[in-house]
Amino acid sequence: MVRSRAKGEKRWLRLPDEVRAEVIRRARAGQGRRQILEEVDISVGSFLNVLKPFGGVLRAELATDPSPHRLSLDDRVEIRLGIGRGETYQAIADRVGRHKSSVWREVDRNGGREAYRPMLAHKRAHEQARRAKPTKLASCAELAGLVEHGLRRLWSPQQIAADLKERFGDDESMTVSHETIYKSLYVQGRGELRRELTSCLRTGRAKRVPSGRSPRPRMHDMVMISERPAEVEDRAVPGHWEGDLIIGKDGKSAVGTLVERSTRYVMLMHLDGDRTAATVRDAMTTAITGLPEHLRRSITWDQGIEMAEHVQFTIDTDVPVYFCDPHSPWQRGSNENTNGLLRQYMPKGTDLSVHTPADLNDFAESLNTRPRQTLGWKTPAAQLAQLVAPTG
Secondary structure, three states, rough: OOOOOOOOOOOOOOOOOHHHHHHHHHHHOOOOOHHHHOOOOOOOOHHHHHHHOOOOOHHHOOOOOOOOOOOOOHHHHHHHHHHHHHOHHHHHHHHHHOHHHHHHHHOOOOOOHHHHHHHHHHHHHHHHHHHHOOOOOHHHHHHHHHHHHHHHOOOOOOHHHHHHHHOOOOOOHOOOOOOHHHHHHHOOOOOOOOOOHHHHOOOOOOOOOOOOOOOOOOOOOOEEEEHHHHHHHOOOOOOOEEEEEEEEEEEEEEEEEEEEOOOEEEEEEEEOOOOOOOHHHHHHHHHHHOOOOHOOEEEEEEOOOOHOOOHHHHHHHOOOEEEEEOOHHHHHHHHHHHHHHHOOOOOOOOOHHHHHHHHHHHHHHHHHOOOOOOOOOOOOOHHHHHHHHHHH
């Protein structure tokens, strides 16, 4: 059934999306109107209607996008097509592989849904990316003065930024982020803030130190603590150990620690000159194989790269190694507590390489002969002796 049109009703034939996309693709590739009309079966009026939202023409010189991290012309074309289909920002964002807020900001700063023109938006972004822009502190002497005043009062950049936000509210011209302040101080050549103001920071550093951690090399074939036998949890069965390293000054020295869970007995491992995986494996093998068989059932360690050779250790000793979850020191509670006690003998910030194997044995003996409340005021050495005696 064909619907009759009322008198004066404007006829409108909506082109399929795939036809529109084909016209846009060809126009962007540099094809002229005549060539497109010959290869795509549409009228001149439909051709003009397709390109009208794009500013009438797709210029090939803007086809190269400035950065893969920015919206491309293809992305903007897809946004316009999505708007024409009445799609939500989330649906458009999913298709172009961007966050919903990125799509919303793109449309909002370029006229909104009714007036968005991909080519004009892309040209505007292209020109802004090429234009040298003055920094916020360089373009506002009053703001730079307030920041400098705060630094001279020994305020941190975070405190300065928060104070400006509190004083000036939504006036963005008089607020600045703490990151901008840091960059103004540390990046040479910017010149918004005088370099000597770095001495006002709490660190006093003239160079910024990255706060992020480098990703650790991945260890293979780890068996996680969730797979550890249930008998380990209640400490009723001896022979399950927790291990870790105590690190010395500037990370240049270390001592290995092993703590038996039921008796709290500690063994210290002398690491000869380094804390590589091979050195730690050799030291652990020597320590564990010196124990009776019923006292070497398992070891629990964190995910430090010093345990990269844990598979070979298990092959050599037949002792499985279980790994804690990331950032979960409480899963090795006995070891963590013992390491704190050991700092009485090996303070933080000191060079641990000065301690000989004999020194470490003395430290361990001192701790193992100390009465412990958790053991009913018995000593770890006495508790372990009871376990070893039947095998003597």
